[in-house]
Amino acid sequence: MSTALQMAPAPNEVTATPLLELRGISKEFPGVKALDDVSFALYPGEVHMLLGENGAGKSSLMKVLCGAYKADAGEFFHKGEKVTITSTADAQKLGIAVIFQEFSLVPYLDIAQNIFLGREPKGRIPGTIDRRKILADAKRLLDMIGFDIDPSVIVNTLGVAQQQMVEIAKAISQNARILVMDEPTAALSDRETELLFALIARLKADGVSIVYISHRMAEVFSLGDRITVLRDGRRIDGVRPADVTPDQLVRMMVGRTVDMTYPRNFADKPGELLLQVKGLTSSSGISDINIEVRRGEIVGLCGLVGSGRSEVARAIFGADPTTSGEIIFDGKPISGEPDVAARRGIALIPESRKSEGLALLRSVGDNLVVSALRKLFPSGLFDPRSGQRTADGLIRQLRIATPSARQTVGLLSGGNQQKVVIGKWLAAGAKLFIFDEPTRGIDVGAKSEIFALIDRLVAEGAAALMISSEQVEICHVCDRAYVMREGRVAGHLARNELTEENIVRLGMHHA
Amino acid sequence: MTDITKDALSPPRSFLSQDAIQLFYRLLAVFLICAALAMLNDSFLSLGNILNVLRQASLTFFIASGLTLVVLTAGLDLSVGANVALSACVAGTVIHTTGSPTLGILTGLACGGIVGLLNGVMVTALRIPSFIATYGMLWVLNGLTYWYMAGETLHGFPAGFRQIGSGYLFGLPIPVYLLLVFLGIGTLFAQRTIWGQEIYAIGANPVAARLSGIPVARRLLLVYAVSGTMAGLASIIFLSRLNSAEADIGESLTLPAIAAVLIGGTSLFGGVGTVFGTFIGALILTLVLNGMNLLSVSANWQPLVTGIIVILAVWLDMKTRRRT
Amino acid sequence: MREAAVVSQPNPFQRIPGVAIVLVALIVLFGAIAPGFLSAANLSNVLVQSTILTMLALPMTLIIMTEGLDLSMGAVLTLTSLCVAIVSLATQSMLLGLCAGIAVGAAFGTINGWLVAILGIPPFVATLGTLGMAQGLSLIVSDGQSVVGIPHTVRDIYSATLLGIPVPIVMALVTYAAFHGLLYHTRFGSYVFALGGNREALRYAGLSPNRLLIAVYAIGGTMAGIAGLLMTARMNSGHPTAGLGLEFDAIAAVAVGGTSFERGNGWLLGTLLGVIAVGVLRNGLNLISMPSSVQVASVGVLVIVALFLDGLRSRA
DSSP states (O other): OOOOOOOOOOOOTTTSOOSEEEEEEEEEETTEEEEEEEEEEEOTTOEEEEEOOTTSSHHHHHHHHTTSSOOSEEEEEETTEEEOOOSHHHHHHTTEEEEOSSOOOOTTSBHHHHHTTTOOOBOSSTTBBOHHHHHHHHHHHHHHTTOOOOTTSBGGGSOHHHHHHHHHHHHHHTTOSEEEEESTTTTOOHHHHHHHHHHHHHHHHTTOEEEEEOOBHHHHHHHOSEEEEEETTEEEEEEOGGGOOHHHHHHHHOOOOOOSOOOOOOOSSOOSEEEEEEEEEETTTEEEEEEEEETTOEEEEEESTTSSHHHHHHHHHTSSOEEEEEEEETTEEOOSSHHHHHHHTEEEEOSOIIIIIOOTTSBHHHHHHTTTHHHHOTTSBOOHHHHHHHHHHHHHHHTOOOSOTTBBGGGSOHHHHHHHHHHHHHHHTOSEEEEESTTTTOOHHHHHHHHHHHHHHHHTTOEEEEEOSOHHHHHHHOSEEEEEETTEEEEEEOGGGOOHHHHHHHHSBOO | OTHHHHGGGSOOOBHHHHHHHHHHHHHHHHHHHHHHHHHHOGGGGSHHHHHHHHHHHHHHHHHHHHHHHHHHTTOOOTTHHHHHHHHHHHHHHHHHHHOOHHHHHHHHHHHHHHHHHHHHHHHHTSOOOHHHHHHHHHHHHHHHHHHHHTTOOEEOOOHHHHHHHHOEETTEEHHHHHHHHHHHHHHHHHHHBHHHHHHHHHHHOHHHHHHTTOOHHHHHHHHHHHHHHHHHHHHHHHHHHHSEEOGGGGTTTHHHHHHHHHHTTOOTTSSOOOHHHHHHHHHHHHHHHHHHHHTTOOGGGHHHHHHHHHHHHHHHHHHHHHHO | OOOOOOOOOOOGGGGHHHHHHHHHHHHHHHHHHSTTTTSHHHHHHHHHHTHHHHHHHHHHHHHHHTTOOOTTHHHHHHHHHHHHHHHHHHHOOHHHHHHHHHHHHHHHHHHHHHHHHTSOOOHHHHHHHHHHHHHHHHHHHHTTSOBOOOOHHHHHHHHOEETTEEHHHHHHHHHHHHHHHHHHHBHHHHHHHHHHHOHHHHHHTTOOHHHHHHHHHHHHHHHHHHHHHHHHHHHTSBOTTTTTTHHHHHHHHHHHTTOOSSTTOOOHHHHHHHHHHHHHHHHHHHHTTOOHHHHHHHHHHHHHHHHHHHHHHHHO
């Protein structure tokens, strides 16, 4: 998109006091340092781009900014004065508003009622709403942001872009001076994007500051006054768009520190074809996917969050219905529900372990045998003792740290929970393992164990398709990788081409 | 759900001992109620009364045992009472017209099973929430039964058939034997078959169950069909016990069945509970109602007490779950 | 990314066909096969008989909009009707009877709301429990007998007319106007939409969803109290099973009327038409000598079909 917008010149940051300044912000989660000594200044009337790979710390920074997370260390300054932000109410008082991707609107109320929800002008009869005033006030606000629409339209009938406009109007009505937008154009058409950009220009002119998270290079350059690049939770640099090229930005974003080497014995020659996906399309937003996986291989599936990686995994496993295309597994076509795929030997280790991978209230043993019931007990009669033996064997084999197979699985650590999810498919004798973010929320030691496990699996003739946002992991572990962008396979990288830079380049929007 | 992991540092507790504690509380409750009733009323401990309690509890248990499986999958079957009524009336008619109790029993079971299967279809294929689908079914069945019976009452069944509900064997009522048999079958099915295990898995986390390769829809169909068939079985016992069938016999059966399941420790949110627990639940409920009866409290109080018990049971379940 | 074209959902008035088609079809059907269906006397009868249901279905609409359900409404109506009968019999005052009915109804509604909002018990189980409680109390206060000999002031309400319009219809119309004003023109009404549509938005605006939810259920109980007066007047007595199952007709009317069980999409006019549709169905089946059992079964089928269609719509 090359919308040449007339942007107001960026304010001179030498003379102006920052509207909001963050100094030395750190935020740690168990096992992960999400933000590490990040400083960040936002000047009045600027669009400040926040750039970084998946997991670089953009979302965490945003959540600290709007009070959803409390920083472990660091200071906030509002117009030069020291302030604290420990709750969303604090942030609201300072005029900070987040335009969420999932909207905070009530679908069957009209625009005006949504904007003033909880702050409706009172009518003459107690309890009623002054209909004329609420519409007039809303109209004035909508005019201000240049959104030409009747405020009595029901929000549910609006498109995504228009709902975003209403969100913005709602924020403005609460005197927001700082808007935080997280990939606001992700779901917009080109025309809607132009409307949004025009609105941003108008807000800027009014002195509203905008923190803007984007993965689209074109936006970064056409819209941004300044760019802050994050990597590994650290601030790498702050630059002006005029001073850098897209390539330089990509280089700043990649190059994550490798906290360890991952064990991997690459096979000399890939084995026979195990999975062949031809022109797979599904209503979940992926189209024309062509992928092959051979025995003995770990194949990476990368791309930005939301590029359709998980959807491909789910479609192969039968969890999402496909509209066209063909999946051939082990020489025979496959279609239907997950139970069919599971019986044929496909395993899915889903991204959200807790909500999709495990029955948290049940025991480790129950979870370990759940997929293998038919294999272990072909007669249909379940023998708890034999199930227990199988579970104990897996606990030993995978070195799952649990007092016993009877322990509630929800009480284990993330790494051990992940081992349980993998273990249930080992018991089921799966041949193809599809991993969706297998190392998310897992500490370093467990990560390396899990990779060793995957390596052993493929060495024994299984195959793995691995989705990961950690490009380092993909580069170290995978034989080759597919890169996805906007629901399609954007490219394929062989072992010798597999670098972080190439992955980011293929995965980013350059158009 | 996610709160559980926050607790990761708390001392590990074995799930089995939790279950054991819960069961202990319930057995204690049974004992205390019995002790209290024995003190308050001399006739409570008479053999006749005890057998009466067991027979009464067995009726509730038959309906509640199938319902337990439904609740284990985090569903609900509000149509069980109406199902009993329809099945009883259909079975009664068949016995009257053909004179064959066997045929009548089979028809009653089939009728119950088919209704259950229809419930399952609404829940799985039409994806209507179970409580509302079965609530609609309740009224459809009610209507059908009243229309079918047109105000008539079926009377007088063969003596052999009546033995099922009112006969004795070695001094114990036959329904008590049936209760033991189905308690065994139900427990075996839930604990010792892979379908039982899969049902627990579905109730604990339906999404994870599906992604673990469990054919969720087929298992749900099975569960609702079993629940319906058990209602059919209860209708047979009813028929032979009362020696008559009327359209309104099901109206007061659903709430006690749900109460028995919930008192028995089966969680409304699925995945937790046992058929044996439901038996204890049915026993507790029957003891309470029997006690009220012995203390000459009018039967009019029964729905009120049952309603309060249902709410208390759910509330207790939610409280214990929140603690874990 | 998918092209985010303006997806236009049908606005409330484009929904009229749904219910209206059902209604017109039923009227045409029974006009053709049921003798005397189209007579003025019968049509007026249908409307008068729909008044009690209207008073239950309108608050039920609000409750369903909050993704809730009130299975106790019929049993609570039975109880309030008995209270009206007993108190007016004892005091010979219709007004005191009405007050007693309203107080009992409101108490039950508040208990329902408290169980759902504060204890977090799923609505269908919570109200199933209170259904049992209300039913039990009805049996207890009446000792299972009808309460007869109530003052004629109560009975007269059902047959009296105001400006030529039967009083029950006037009451139903006033109720409709009140609910219309409440839902579409007050702050509370907006919050009811938000309770089902986006509870987070309420919290974000500094409002307490729990208190609002209790209020919604309390309104349902209160309306059951007012409807209790009409019920007693209509039967000229209080009867311990008079209103049992009426909540099902109310749910049917709401579902047929196009109120969605998800996302807080409610439509009061649709509910009103739904009430009339249920009334026409029952009356028509009655005229062609179908027993009330068939009426119940057909309403059951109507609900399941309506819910299935609602499910299709929300998935589309």
